[in-house]
Amino acid sequence: MVGKLWGGRFKSGTDKIVDNFNASIHFDKRLYKEDIEGNMAYCRGLAKQGIISEGDAATILNALKDICGEIEGGDFAFDETLEDIHTHIEKALIEKIGPLGETIHAGRSRNDQIALDTRLYVKNSAIKIINLIRDFQLSLIGLAEKNQDLIMPGYTHLQRAQPVLLAHHLLAYYEMLKRDTERYEEALRRTNVLPLGSAALAGTTFNIDREFLSRELKLENLTANSMDAVSDRDYVLEFIFASALLMMHLSRLCEELIIWSTQEFGFIEISDAFATGSSIMPQKKNPDIPELIRGKTGRVYGNLISLLTTMKGLPLTYNKDMQEDKEPLFDTVDTVEKSVTIFSRLLEEIDFKRERLIEATEKGYLVATDLADYLVSKGMTFRKAHHLVGDMILSAKKKKKELHQLDLSEMIRFSTLIEGDVYGWLDPMSCIERRNIEGGTGPEMVKKALSKAKEELRS
Numbered sequence: 001m002v003g004k005l006w007g008g009r010f011k012s013g014t015d016k017i018v019d020n021f022n023a024s025i026h027f028d029k030r031l032y033k034e035d036i037e038g039n040m041a042y043c044r045g046l047a048k049q050g051i052i053s054e055g056d057a058a059t060i061l062n063a064l065k066d067i068c069g070e071i072e073g074g075d076f077a078f079d080e081t082l083e084d085i086h087t088h089i090e091k092a093l094i095e096k097i098g099p100l101g102e103t104i105h106a107g108r109s110r111n112d113q114i115a116l117d118t119r120l121y122v123k124n125s126a127i128k129i130i131n132l133i134r135d136f137q138l139s140l141i142g143l144a145e146k147n148q149d150l151i152m153p154g155y156t157h158l159q160r161a162q163p164v165l166l167a168h169h170l171l172a173y174y175e176m177l178k179r180d181t182e183r184y185e186e187a188l189r190r191t192n193v194l195p196l197g198s199a200a201l202a203g204t205t206f207n208i209d210r211e212f213l214s215r216e217l218k219l220e221n222l223t224a225n226s227m228d229a230v231s232d233r234d235y236v237l238e239f240i241f242a243s244a245l246l247m248m249h250l251s252r253l254c255e256e257l258i259i260w261s262t263q264e265f266g267f268i269e270i271s272d273a274f275a276t277g278s279s280i281m282p283q284k285k286n287p288d289i290p291e292l293i294r295g296k297t298g299r300v301y302g303n304l305i306s307l308l309t310t311m312k313g314l315p316l317t318y319n320k321d322m323q324e325d326k327e328p329l330f331d332t333v334d335t336v337e338k339s340v341t342i343f344s345r346l347l348e349e350i351d352f353k354r355e356r357l358i359e360a361t362e363k364g365y366l367v368a369t370d371l372a373d374y375l376v377s378k379g380m381t382f383r384k385a386h387h388l389v390g391d392m393i394l395s396a397k398k399k400k401k402e403l404h405q406l407d408l409s410e411m412i413r414f415s416t417l418i419e420g421d422v423y424g425w426l427d428p429m430s431c432i433e434r435r436n437i438e439g440g441t442g443p444e445m446v447k448k449a450l451s452k453a454k455e456e457l458r459s
């Protein structure tokens with residue numbers, strides 16, 4: 001059969017509808033660089049082992065370079081009857097240099113070839129995303145430093161709980177993203193492995209130097225079992241999982257920004273450049289960007305579930321089902337790269353509303369725990385103090401007062417342990433200052449955390 005690499009045992013051509021359904025070229029052309037890189041290394045490997053001559057290798061390498069240039073210059077014709085990127089590049093090679101181009105596939109299968117291409121692609125993408133996360137963390141730290149003395153309510157159950165430093169709140173996300181980076185790095189360790197030499201499934205009969213190939217391709221290990229090598233997509237799944245978790249973290253911060261930008265909260269204003277309006281309501285300024293990032297998180301979760309499901313019923317070794325790994329992978333890369341990039345920019349332009357944050361910190365009995373701690377410092381048990389402060393809150397509420405607005409005479413009615421120093425104690429900033437414990441919101445600790453974060457990002 002003309003055109004097909006595998007046409008030999010076929011008497012008639014494939015139906016047009018089959019060519020279309022079977023083809024992956026419309027998405028896997030995205031792997032052209034990795035495929036050419038793999039081809040070049042493999043070609044050098046064949047020459048090193050004397051399977052092809054050095055002169056022939058040089059001709060092949062030159063032709064591959066030209067093909068790369070043609071693809072990048074838009075001068076390359078893609079054709080779905082040629083199925084995938086591997087076939088396209090091999091065919092182009094044969095067209096350019098004749099039968100010599102037919103030598104490159106000795107000892108190799110598209111099964112270990114696609115395994116190599118996706119590994120290289122996941123590797124490059126993970127490195128790129130790790131760098132984008134770093135930029136994002138720098139924006140977070142910049143925002144925290146710009147607002148270092150700002151206090152705000154910390155929440156549990158979305159109810160005002162205790163005063164915290166805004167920087168402490170922001171640095172919580174620094175920690176989440178630090179774990180995300182670690183997860184990508186961990187996934188990279190298992191991605192940087194060379195499958196070449198596995199051929200279709202059983203290993204090649206050619207004397208291929210796998211160590212040489214892995215050095216050429218800057219991979220760190222060799223796959224240990226050829227059957228596992230051609231049927232493993234764990235590294236793609238781990239990459240998508242790391243991405244799903246990263247998106248979840250971004251989405252949680254988006255949710256907070258959306259809430260904080262409401263009139264009800266009024267804690268922040270998103271800059272005009274990163275907000276949008278309404279086609280009917282002239283007063284509106286909508287937080288579309290955080291909403292979209294929150295929304296896109298669902299796509300990445302979907303990609304993870306999609307590929308997990310594709311893989312779950314597959315017998316060893318390669319099955320065509322596995323071609324379905326690419327679109328979820330590519331979509332994940334696009335979504336994560338775009339989301340992290342735009343989010344870093346948006347962060348840099350957030351304006352925190354100092355007055356509103358202070359006002360919110362002073363209302364809602366956020367210092368109640370500290371009042372109980374005060375009583376404990378004067379000798380009361382914590383449980384008793386908790387109960388007593390509860391009573392005080394009920395009484396203060398009736399008078400429409402906050403705790404610090406009660407007169408000393410009103411306070412003493414609850415406990416004679418309370419003295420004039422209670423007012424200083426209940427100042428939100430002093431509540432924060434008392435929490436100078438490792439990992440707490442105390443200003444000393446937050447300062448330390450900020451410089452530790454900057455140090456980590458430098459290294």
Ligand code: ARG
Pocket residue numbers: 024028084110111114318320322323324
């Ligand atoms: N396009 C295929 C994929 O992405 C490449 C491997 C094809 N191998 C095969 N034996 N048909 O999975």
